[in-house]
Amino acid sequence: MTKPDFSPDHHHINSLIVALLLGAIPHFIYQPFWVGLMFVVMISWRLLHSYRGWPLPAASRWLKVLHNGGAALTIVLIFTQFGLTIGRDSGAALLTIMLAFKVVEIRSLRDYYVSCFLGFFLVITNFFYSESLMMVVLMFAVIILLTSCLVSVNSSHDVQGIKQRLRLALKMVFQAMPVMLFLFLLFPRIPGPIWGLPKDANSAVTTTMTEQITLGEIPSGTGTSGISDSIQMGKISQLILSDETAFRVQFENDTIPPSSQLYWRGPVLWHTDGTVWSPLAPKHVNKQSPQITHSGSQFSYSMTLEPHNKRWLFALDFPTQKPTSFPSYLSSDGRLNSQSKIKNRSQYALSSSTDYRFNAEGDNNLWAALQLPKDKHPQTLALAEKWQQETNNKRDYIDRVLRFFNTQNFVYSLTPPQLSGDIVDMFLFDSREGFCEHYAASFTVLMRAADIPARIVTGYQGGDLNPVDNVLTVRQRDAHAWTEVWLKDQGWIRIDPTSAVSSQRVEQGISGLLPNERNSPRILSQSDALTQLWQHMENNWDAFNNSWDIWVVGYGPQIQKQVLSKLGMNNPDWKKMTIWLASLLLLSGLVMVLASLYRRRDSDPAVALYQTFCRKMAKFGLTKHDYEGPHDFALRAQYALPDYQLQIHQITTLYSHIRYRHEQPLLLEELAQKVKAFRPQK
Amino acid sequence: MPQTQLSAILASINDIILGKNHPIKLALTCLLAKGHLLIEDLPGVGKTTLAHTLASALGLSFQRIQFTSDMLPADIIGVSVYERDSNRFNFHPGPIFTQLILADEVNRASPRTQSALLEAMEEQQVTVEGETYNLSSPFFVVATQNPMNQIGTFPLPESQLDRFLMRIELGYPDAKAERALLLGEDRRSLLQKLEAVISADQLEALQQAAAQVHVSTALVDYVQRILTHTRDSGHYHTGLSPRAGLGLIHAARAWALIENRDHVLPEDIQAVLPSIVAHRLQRRDDDNAKDWVEQLIHQVPIP
Numbered sequence: 001m002t003k004p005d006f007s008p009d010h011h012h013i014n015s016l017i018v019a020l021l022l023g024a025i026p027h028f029i030y031q032p033f034w035v036g037l038m039f040v041v042m043i044s045w046r047l048l049h050s051y052r053g054w055p056l057p058a059a060s061r062w063l064k065v066l067h068n069g070g071a072a073l074t075i076v077l078i079f080t081q082f083g084l085t086i087g088r089d090s091g092a093a094l095l096t097i098m099l100a101f102k103v104v105e106i107r108s109l110r111d112y113y114v115s116c117f118l119g120f121f122l123v124i125t126n127f128f129y130s131e132s133l134m135m136v137v138l139m140f141a142v143i144i145l146l147t148s149c150l151v152s153v154n155s156s157h158d159v160q161g162i163k164q165r166l167r168l169a170l171k172m173v174f175q176a177m178p179v180m181l182f183l184f185l186l187f188p189r190i191p192g193p194i195w196g197l198p199k200d201a202n203s204a205v206t207t208t209m210t211e212q213i214t215l216g217e218i219p220s221g222t223g224t225s226g227i228s229d230s231i232q233m234g235k236i237s238q239l240i241l242s243d244e245t246a247f248r249v250q251f252e253n254d255t256i257p258p259s260s261q262l263y264w265r266g267p268v269l270w271h272t273d274g275t276v277w278s279p280l281a282p283k284h285v286n287k288q289s290p291q292i293t294h295s296g297s298q299f300s301y302s303m304t305l306e307p308h309n310k311r312w313l314f315a316l317d318f319p320t321q322k323p324t325s326f327p328s329y330l331s332s333d334g335r336l337n338s339q340s341k342i343k344n345r346s347q348y349a350l351s352s353s354t355d356y357r358f359n360a361e362g363d364n365n366l367w368a369a370l371q372l373p374k375d376k377h378p379q380t381l382a383l384a385e386k387w388q389q390e391t392n393n394k395r396d397y398i399d400r401v402l403r404f405f406n407t408q409n410f411v412y413s414l415t416p417p418q419l420s421g422d423i424v425d426m427f428l429f430d431s432r433e434g435f436c437e438h439y440a441a442s443f444t445v446l447m448r449a450a451d452i453p454a455r456i457v458t459g460y461q462g463g464d465l466n467p468v469d470n471v472l473t474v475r476q477r478d479a480h481a482w483t484e485v486w487l488k489d490q491g492w493i494r495i496d497p498t499s500a501v502s503s504q505r506v507e508q509g510i511s512g513l514l515p516n517e518r519n520s521p522r523i524l525s526q527s528d529a530l531t532q533l534w535q536h537m538e539n540n541w542d543a544f545n546n547s548w549d550i551w552v553v554g555y556g557p558q559i560q561k562q563v564l565s566k567l568g569m570n571n572p573d574w575k576k577m578t579i580w581l582a583s584l585l586l587l588s589g590l591v592m593v594l595a596s597l598y599r600r601r602d603s604d605p606a607v608a609l610y611q612t613f614c615r616k617m618a619k620f621g622l623t624k625h626d627y628e629g630p631h632d633f634a635l636r637a638q639y640a641l642p643d644y645q646l647q648i649h650q651i652t653t654l655y656s657h658i659r660y661r662h663e664q665p666l667l668l669e670e671l672a673q674k675v676k677a678f679r680p681q682k
Numbered sequence: 683m684p685q686t687q688l689s690a691i692l693a694s695i696n697d698i699i700l701g702k703n704h705p706i707k708l709a710l711t712c713l714l715a716k717g718h719l720l721i722e723d724l725p726g727v728g729k730t731t732l733a734h735t736l737a738s739a740l741g742l743s744f745q746r747i748q749f750t751s752d753m754l755p756a757d758i759i760g761v762s763v764y765e766r767d768s769n770r771f772n773f774h775p776g777p778i779f780t781q782l783i784l785a786d787e788v789n790r791a792s793p794r795t796q797s798a799l800l801e802a803m804e805e806q807q808v809t810v811e812g813e814t815y816n817l818s819s820p821f822f823v824v825a826t827q828n829p830m831n832q833i834g835t836f837p838l839p840e841s842q843l844d845r846f847l848m849r850i851e852l853g854y855p856d857a858k859a860e861r862a863l864l865l866g867e868d869r870r871s872l873l874q875k876l877e878a879v880i881s882a883d884q885l886e887a888l889q890q891a892a893a894q895v896h897v898s899t900a901l902v903d904y905v906q907r908i909l910t911h912t913r914d915s916g917h918y919h920t921g922l923s924p925r926a927g928l929g930l931i932h933a934a935r936a937w938a939l940i941e942n943r944d945h946v947l948p949e950d951i952q953a954v955l956p957s958i959v960a961h962r963l964q965r966r967d968d969d970n971a972k973d974w975v976e977q978l979i980h981q982v983p984i985p
Contacts, residue, residue: 161916604900626983629949660898661945 008112010050012152013103015162016115017043019145020099022138023122027096030129032081035093038074042100057105071101092125112153119146131553133545144169178588185564186581188574189557242476245306246460247314248546249472252300256472259462261354263317263482263494264474266459268333270365274373275423277441277456284365285331294320296355304550305346311338314459314474316352317494323348325558332365333455334358334492345554358484360491369453369486377445379425384449394452394487398495401446405439405500408432412502436498440481443497453486457494469543606658606668613651613675620680630656644680651675684891685942691739691879692940698735698872699728701859705850707940708957709736709824713885714892714936717847717929718803718823720788720961725828727852731869733784733824740885741878742781742820749791751834755798759808760815773810778802781818781882785825789835799823800842820885840962847929848954849961888939895935896945903985904948905930908955911982912963917974919964926962933958948984955979 008016021043028036048054057067074097082090099122102115123139123146148162148169247264268285269277279285298320305313313328313336322330326348327339338346363369391397409432416434419426424442427434440456447454461480463472482496551559564572569580614624614633622640624633634652638645654671658664688710695706709732712719721729730746737744747758760776777783778799785799802808803823807816825846828835843849855863863869880888905927913921922930931946933954938946956975965974 161914163914163916625980627980629947629952629984631947631949632952656947657945659900660947661896 007108008106008153012112012149013046013050013106015145015152016106016112016119016149017046017103019142019149020103020115020119020122022145023119023126023142024096024099026126026129026135026138027092027122031089031093031096034077035096038070038097039100042070042097042104046104046106056107058107067101067104071098074098074101088125088128092128095122095125109153113150116146116149133548140173144173147172175592179585182581182584182588184555185560186577186584188577189555189560244476246308246474246476246478247303247305248550249301249303249316249463249474251470251472252302254470255297255299256465256470257299257316257354262462262472263457263480263496264314264460264463264478265317265319265334265336265457266314267312267457268331268335268484269456269458270333270368271371272373272441272445274376279335280333280365280368282331284368285333285335286329288332288364289330290332290334291359291361292318292320293357293360294318294353294355295357296353298351298353300349300351302347302349304554305342305348307343307345309341309343311341312336313338313342313348315350317354317457317459318356318358319350319352321351323350325349332359332363334457344556345549347550347554347558357490358492359486360489363453363486363492366453366486369455370448370451372445372448377422377424377449379422379429380442380445381449383428384446388450394450397450397452398447398485401443402495402497402500405443405497410439410501412498436481439497439501440483443483443495447483447485455484457482457484466539466542466546468539469546471543471546473542473546604659606655606671609668609671609675610651610655610659613655613678616675616678616680630659641680644678647674647678651678684888684939687880687884687888688940694739694876694879695732695735698869698876699732700862700866701855702728702732702852705852706732707937708848708850708954711933711936711940711954712848712850712957713740713820713822714889714939715847715929715932716820716889717932718825718845720843720846720849721824721826721852722829722849722961723826723852727854728869729826729852730784730786731873732852733782733826734873735876736824737782737784738873738876739879740782741881742822742885743818744782744784745777745780746784746786747777748786749788749795751790751792751836753791753795755795758795758799759802759810762811771811773813773815775815778808779815779818781820782822782824785823787828788825789827789837791836793836793839796836796838796842799825800838800845803845820882820889840964843961844923844925846961847933848957850957892936892939893932895938895943897931897935898945900985901934901946901948901951902931904951904982907985908951908978908982911978912959915981917966919966922959922962926958930955930958952979 021039024036024039028039045054046056049056055063057063074094078090078093082093095118099115099118102111102118106112106115120143123142126135126139129135144166148165151165151168151172267279270280271278299316301316303314313323313326315336318334319330319336322328322336326346328348329337329339331337387397387400391400411433412435413433414435416438417431419431424445427438428442444454444456458479458481460474460478461482462478463474465472480498482494482498484492484494486492551563555563560577561572564577569576610630617624617637620641622633622637628636630652634648637648641648651671651674654667654674658667658671691710692703692706695710696703699706709719709721713736721732723729734744734746736742756776758776758778760774760779762771762773764770765772788796788799802817806819806821807814809815823846827838854860908930909922909924909927912918930951934946934950937950937954938944941950943950955978959978960975963978
């Protein structure tokens with residue numbers, strides 16, 4: 001359709017630049033700054049050419065050298081920045097910059113096509129970094145813009161309006177939607193990647209997790225709330241509350257335990273050197289499974305865990321059994337472990353009961369629950385000695401300790417003073433200001449000093465329930481640590497010393513301790529109705545994001561099976577899916593063809609007949625233009641085919657009488673005969 | 683017979699104005715569609731003669747007003763004068779009380795005077811000192827204007843341009859026609875000899891006949907496509923008004939009548955389209971302004 005001498009003008013280039021810029025903007029954030037810089041410089045060169053008449057590289061040899069040199073410099077920069085690894089970052093950076101270089105040298109239609117299609121690749125690279133809803137919306141916009149660029153260089157009238165072009169592109173993208181949906185739903189999902197992933201494929205995940213693991217290790221004295229496999233008291237003087245989601249829980253039948261029972265069990269810490277607490281070696285805890293007897297009602301729920309690059313899983317204290325459909329096992333200390341590191345968003349179903357007895361018959365690891373560092377915490381040990389003499393039994397002793405936390409002026413604080421020296425002594429007798437870790441650790445020391453086996457359990461407490469979809473979202477800021485003590489005939493009992501200090505922390509969750517401004521913009525908190533509205537919108541948005549994460553981003557083999565079974569496919573396997581996919585694609589192709597045929601065959605039978613006539617004329621190189629009236633065309637045709645003047649005249653007159661004068665069935669029959677009889681020969 | 687009358691009218695006008703068949707046909711179309719006509723061209727190409735010839739051939743009373751910058755509305759509409767004999771004010775009607783008025787060089791007058799004329803065009807009546815006077819029927823305004831780039835002109839605003847059904851250009855005659863003009867008799871004396879081909883009543887009958895010409899739904903589809911295109915394509919500052927759409931159909935009917943047809947074809951629409959839309963649409967980019975109406979026709983497929 002395009003004229004052979006066609007070359008893209010600056011209108012075409014400008015719309016392409018807008019599309020590519022929009023597609024490249026996320027990379028300005030993900031990539032080193034010079035990637036964005038190079039991109040903008042190259043794009044500006046092209047724009048300066050369009051608006052200021054600056055020369056393009058093709059204009060002189062020096063500019064060509066500059067352009068090629070820039071490309072070479074890019075490759076050098078990519079090697080120095082990313083090394084020799086060919087991975088996600090270096091690949092995306094290379095594509096982004098080289099695309100801009102290509103835009104500068106667009107001259108022919110072919111160059112334009114290449115840039116457009118590379119633009120579609122650019123869209124894909126963005127999803128290596130984020131699969132959020134916002135990204136999808138942005139990339140859809142880019143796809144529509146790129147399609148409109150392709151429309152603009154292919155439309156028969158080169159003076160088409162931008163609105164029409166966008167509308168056509170939008171229409172085309174929407175027509176492609178069913179095919180996209182079929183592919184999404186039915187393309188067989190394979191657990192794990194098909195190809196070997198580049199080394200940096202999970203780098204985004206690991207960086208966020210290292211921040212959380214350093215809970216007890218950051219030398220500057222700040223930490224992000226979250227879970228690590230060890231805790232260190234006193235080093236953290238400011239706990240940063242992270243709003244990042246740790247996991248989401250959907251309870252079945254919408255029966256949700258009270259907030260004070262929402263203890264999400266994670267790693268269990270046994271060993272201490274006075275400051276650092278760490279878990280027991282796997283050989284001790286993996287030998288046997290815990291002995292649990294449940295009573296009371298059970299809660300069934302499914303967990304959607306965000307990747308944290310560790311093996312541990314979380315469960316409502318205490319699960320009745322390990323998840324059936326997820327490769328995992330329970331340690332004897334009640335920790336739920338995955339067989340492999342959690343590198344992707346994972347889902348598993350569990351049921352728990354909050355009323356249970358745990359290893360009441362005895363525990364092989366009680367020795368480790370009594371371990372205390374030698375010659376440490378003298379003041380604490382002396383206090384324990386004193387209370388032991390004052391109390392008759394272990395139960396009384398525990399109550400005495402809890403009363404101590406409750407009645408002495410201990411303060412729950414997210415910004416406790418930094419401690420040095422003997423940290424437990426310092427905390428109990430001096431600073432008396434801290435968060436869950438401080439209380440759990442010092443309580444455990446006090447227990448062990450009185451020969452009561454005790455250990456620290458880390459995990460999360462509480463969560464935000466979204467009333468829209470009844471999904472409980474547990475965030476990193478809900479991270480918590482509590483204590484379990486072992487009493488004869490009763491087994492491990494959960495005791496949360498933090499609740500003795502600040503019962504709010506446990507009953508209302510961490511948000512109860514925070515000023516309201518954290519949850520909604522300050523301006524809104526002045527008006528209740530607005531706050532409510534804001535909360536309502538936030539809840540809906542969360543619910544929507546949640547389903548997006550689970551059903552779209554997390555659409556893996558498991559959910560695929562689930563969805564397909566719901567859609568009525570029994571035992572979906574990859575063969576069935578492929579057959580279904582192929583037949584549905586074929587069907588949608590067929591629908592498209594039929595639809596376009598139907599559109600061509602206008603509802604007016606006279607038009608259809610006249611089009612047959614026009615097709616016969618087209619064989620002689622006489623194409624009727626869209627805008628040409630029938631009589632104008634007839635004049636042209638009669639001039640070109642003088643032998644058929646009469647027939648052409650008759651057909652045209654009949655057609656225009658039917659269409660523009662009065663509709664007469666008799667004329668229609670006549671037209672049909674005339675068109676059928678019309679067989680021009682050269 | 684409408685057809686014989688119409689060809690006779692065209693023939694007698696073509697005798698006086700040579701080599702301008704198409705613009706003359708358009709001008710007649712405009713009057714048959716009961717529309718006002720704007721002729722825009724350089725001085726001396728026969729604008730005034732065309733208007734005068736139209737009036738004579740159609741048997742209409744004719745008045746001419748030469749617009750100047752110091753003209754007042756009263757100069758067009760008329761004025762009430764105190765008469766001592768009768769001891770009261772008497773209205774002396776202005777030149778506008780005629781059947782065909784030639785407003786020569788309408789863009790030389792001040793906007794105030796222009797709007798007095800244009801209001802009369804719209805209302806078919808004038809009001810002077812609380813008294814309303816109906817204008818004669820039929821009533822046509824043929825306005826001429828010089829191209830905008832000449833000094834001392836007040837261009838008509840868009841809203842008032844919309845009141846003219848058509849704008850036509852005459853252009854220079856071709857060599858053969860010009861030769862005939864130079865060798866032939868004086869146009870003015872020819873004009874005085876010209877006899878009316880039809881009467882004003884017959885003209886009204888012709889207008890009736892034009893309004894009867896059939897417009898099919900397929901054709902309305904085509905007109906709507908054109909209107910939508912001007913509004914949505916982004917090439918024009920504002921799209922065509924519904925009034926322009928109506929005008930397009932009225933004019934196409936009249937054109938079909940002149941072509942001796944009882945129904946309108948897309949070709950009729952295309953024939954009258956340039957004279958109807960050219961003064962109503964403003965292109966956003968006028969780098970190739972010459973044939974843009976042609977382009978507009980090419981961009982809208984006939985359904």
